[in-house]
Amino acid sequence: MYATSLHCFYCGTDFPLTHRGSCTNCATVGEESALSETLGVQYDLAAIKRQLDRDELVRRAAGLWRYRELLPVVDPAFRIELGAGGTRLAPLARIPEAMAGNRLFMKVEGSNPSGSFKDRPIGVAASVALEQGARGLACLTSGNIGSAMAAIAAKAGVSSLVLLLGAAGLADQGAAVNVEKYVQISTYGAEVVTPVGGLGQLYALADRIEAEMGWSFMHNVQAYQTDGDKTTAFEICEQLGWKAPAAVFVPTGTGTNLFGLWQGFVLFKELGFIDALPRMFAVQPLGAASLVAAWEAHQAIPAVLQQTEANLAPPISHRVSGYHAYKAIQESGGGAVAVADREMLAALKDLASYEGIYAETASAAALAGIRRAMALGFLREEETRQTGVVGILTSHGLKNSLALSQVFTPPPRVEGTWEALRNYLESRRVKL
Numbered sequence: 001m002y003a004t005s006l007h008c009f010y011c012g013t014d015f016p017l018t019h020r021g022s023c024t025n026c027a028t029v030g031e032e033s034a035l036s037e038t039l040g041v042q043y044d045l046a047a048i049k050r051q052l053d054r055d056e057l058v059r060r061a062a063g064l065w066r067y068r069e070l071l072p073v074v075d076p077a078f079r080i081e082l083g084a085g086g087t088r089l090a091p092l093a094r095i096p097e098a099m100a101g102n103r104l105f106m107k108v109e110g111s112n113p114s115g116s117f118k119d120r121p122i123g124v125a126a127s128v129a130l131e132q133g134a135r136g137l138a139c140l141t142s143g144n145i146g147s148a149m150a151a152i153a154a155k156a157g158v159s160s161l162v163l164l165l166g167a168a169g170l171a172d173q174g175a176a177v178n179v180e181k182y183v184q185i186s187t188y189g190a191e192v193v194t195p196v197g198g199l200g201q202l203y204a205l206a207d208r209i210e211a212e213m214g215w216s217f218m219h220n221v222q223a224y225q226t227d228g229d230k231t232t233a234f235e236i237c238e239q240l241g242w243k244a245p246a247a248v249f250v251p252t253g254t255g256t257n258l259f260g261l262w263q264g265f266v267l268f269k270e271l272g273f274i275d276a277l278p279r280m281f282a283v284q285p286l287g288a289a290s291l292v293a294a295w296e297a298h299q300a301i302p303a304v305l306q307q308t309e310a311n312l313a314p315p316i317s318h319r320v321s322g323y324h325a326y327k328a329i330q331e332s333g334g335g336a337v338a339v340a341d342r343e344m345l346a347a348l349k350d351l352a353s354y355e356g357i358y359a360e361t362a363s364a365a366a367l368a369g370i371r372r373a374m375a376l377g378f379l380r381e382e383e384t385r386q387t388g389v390v391g392i393l394t395s396h397g398l399k400n401s402l403a404l405s406q407v408f409t410p411p412p413r414v415e416g417t418w419e420a421l422r423n424y425l426e427s428r429r430v431k432l
């Protein structure tokens with residue numbers, strides 16, 4: 001076991017590994033705040049260095065547990081294996097920016113077992129929770145955390161409860177629940193309810209569920225989720241030949257994934273596995289961009305938005321992003337950009353039609369964000385054309401096809417004869 005403690009990156013307090021919830025100095029229970037996710041897992045780096053090197057890593061199978069010394073699960077019996085991680089780093093070849101000589105890569109996280117990157121953070125956090133004695137698993141989610149957790153619970157043979165909201169973090173705005181995600185979660189066997197009440201009330205309910213049932217609520221093991229997110233950074237470095245890219249663009253809600261990735265790059269550099277660190281960029285939907293606002297105002301603790309505006313990226317529509325995300329972009333010399341629905345849709349269609357990659361709209365924000373940053377001059381030419389830029393495609397397109405059914409109209413009915421079909425294709429300017 002190389003994990004030593006949970007450390008608050010804001011106030012510096014250390015907690016034992018069994019601590020639950022947020023830093024007790026920085027966050028108020030039940031309150032939405034940029035300081036509710038400030039904890040990270042600390043490791044005995046000297047001991048890891050004696051045990052692990054790049055050659056040893058290369059010999060191992062792909063996936064989360066390839067990095068087991070750098071993860072907090074002790075007993076191998078609790079390393080629940082669904083095949084998470086080991087995803088493709090796809091070089092873009094046909095989109096216009098690639099044709100113009102830019103070196104762009106997409107980390108295709110939609111190919112994780114439940115269809116999103118959440119199989120990494122939840123894979124680790126749920127494993128830790130069960131190792132620490134949880135009798136069941138529960139979470140509050142707009143869908144992807146719920147699917148990842150319900151799958152893990154099924155594999156581990158424990159019960160699970162999903163409080164399903166229409167948009168992540170928007171408990172009281174009445175957004176409709178994503179039907180595809182509901183169906184997926186239910187099929188894994190979880191109990192699913194849509195809770196009524198404000199987020200503060202629901203956090204209090206979560207604590208009560210833990211106390212009454214002995215189950216683990218996923219946001220109370222947030223530090224371990226961040227730890228699972230590190231593995232994405234490890235894989236990117238290995239896939240680029242033990243190098244970090246110049247910049248990484250992450251679709252960002254609260255910022256846990258962004259911060260986890262940053263911690264992963266930092267850890268690999270501290271272990272001597274890479275020489276340089278990337279710049280971290282957050283991409284948020286317009287109307288739910290508290291981190292972008294904070295970044296532009298040089299305000300390390302993002303303010304809570306009164307209201308978010310409806311958009312096509314519910315998984316990253318939160319009222320507030322975390323200090324940890326701000327810290328990652330500041331320390332790395334990165335930044336934050338907001339993108340509109342039409343930019344995400346254009347990126348989604350381009351990824352699919354030029355590169356054969358079908359991503360959820362919130363994921364396509366990664367490419368939309370790269371485009372926005374290039375247009376704003378945030379990226380230097382040697383970064384985009386030589387070292388390379390990576391976007392994190394967080395989830396699979398099948399996660400929200402129904403939501404796009406209003407954007408993509410139903411296919412036209414065409415008479416089943418060659419003449420009628422040819423006329424139709426010619427009207428669409430398809431080369432015959």
Ligand SMILES: [Zn+2]
Nearest residue numbers: 008011023026
């Ligand atoms: Zn603290």
